[in-house]
Amino acid sequence: MKKHIDTLSALIVGLIFGIGLIFAGMTDPSKVIGFLDIAGNWDPSLAFVMGGAILVGFIAFRLASKRTTNFIGGAMHLPTKNDIDRRLIIGSLLFGAGWGMAGFCPGPAITSLGTGNPKAVIFVIAMVAGMALYELADRFLHQPRSVSAP
Amino acid sequence: MTIDWNHFTPGMSLLGGVLIGIASALFILANGRIAGISGILGGLLSRRPGDMAWRMAFLLGLVAAPAAIFALTGPLTATIEANTEVLVIAGLLVGIGTRYGAGCTSGHGVCGLSRLSPRSLVATLAFMGAGMAIVFVMRHLLA
Numbered sequence: 583m584k585k586h587i588d589t590l591s592a593l594i595v596g597l598i599f600g601i602g603l604i605f606a607g608m609t610d611p612s613k614v615i616g617f618l619d620i621a622g623n624w625d626p627s628l629a630f631v632m633g634g635a636i637l638v639g640f641i642a643f644r645l646a647s648k649r650t651t652n653f654i655g656g657a658m659h660l661p662t663k664n665d666i667d668r669r670l671i672i673g674s675l676l677f678g679a680g681w682g683m684a685g686f687c688p689g690p691a692i693t694s695l696g697t698g699n700p701k702a703v704i705f706v707i708a709m710v711a712g713m714a715l716y717e718l719a720d721r722f723l724h725q726p727r728s729v730s731a732p
Numbered sequence: 733m734t735i736d737w738n739h740f741t742p743g744m745s746l747l748g749g750v751l752i753g754i755a756s757a758l759f760i761l762a763n764g765r766i767a768g769i770s771g772i773l774g775g776l777l778s779r780r781p782g783d784m785a786w787r788m789a790f791l792l793g794l795v796a797a798p799a800a801i802f803a804l805t806g807p808l809t810a811t812i813e814a815n816t817e818v819l820v821i822a823g824l825l826v827g828i829g830t831r832y833g834a835g836c837t838s839g840h841g842v843c844g845l846s847r848l849s850p851r852s853l854v855a856t857l858a859f860m861g862a863g864m865a866i867v868f869v870m871r872h873l874l875a
Contacts, residue, residue, distance in 0.1 A: 593792060611810065624734065635846075646761055669833065679829070693795065696797060708827065
């Protein structure tokens, strides 16, 4: 039962999140690029998206940090990592480069699948391929090596 | 720099942002999880048993959002200028980068900054900086 409520809650949250992205203008890549184009005709709208989201998020995460279980009764999965390392910076730079090129980040791209736009489909297939490549490389690199390179 | 007043939508963007914040709030309080889209999607690929249903449900909710909006206000407007080659390269970069850097605009940009995480602040500055730099190169140097 708990598992079903967890799944249903995730569905509703995903829907609200997606509607938020659409209202915000995040599902329109030209608007996203208009925000990133600070040297051109700059559209500051997306700063308001971040502001609105963080305003609500800040209160929620303060409440969440005091809890040991979630409302459904399961565990709290709060991040524990706080190291600022090469992975974090290089990964974020690569992500930002792709974001600027197409104007899509993961949430809006997946949401746009629901519009049936073929360009969104191409982007999401490439994005999932990139994630799969990362997954494969990660598994390969973390396997104990028995033979050293010549 | 000039301000693009014709496309500036502070009210709708703030409303959208608040909804994104409410969704992130519900997800951490009800489900006990971070609403980080790249992590939710990427986690499907590691195929841990018992960890698939909520991920699929969340992504299904996202995909259903345009239909919900269509019913309320009509079709969405989206202009995607990138051609197929650019979309493929950009998609690969976003896929690899968000997994390597452990987050995207939602996980680091919204949830991480809401938690006042220095790690997420560095990630957000890095991806915003890289995004602005690429747009500068593509729009003002190459175009």
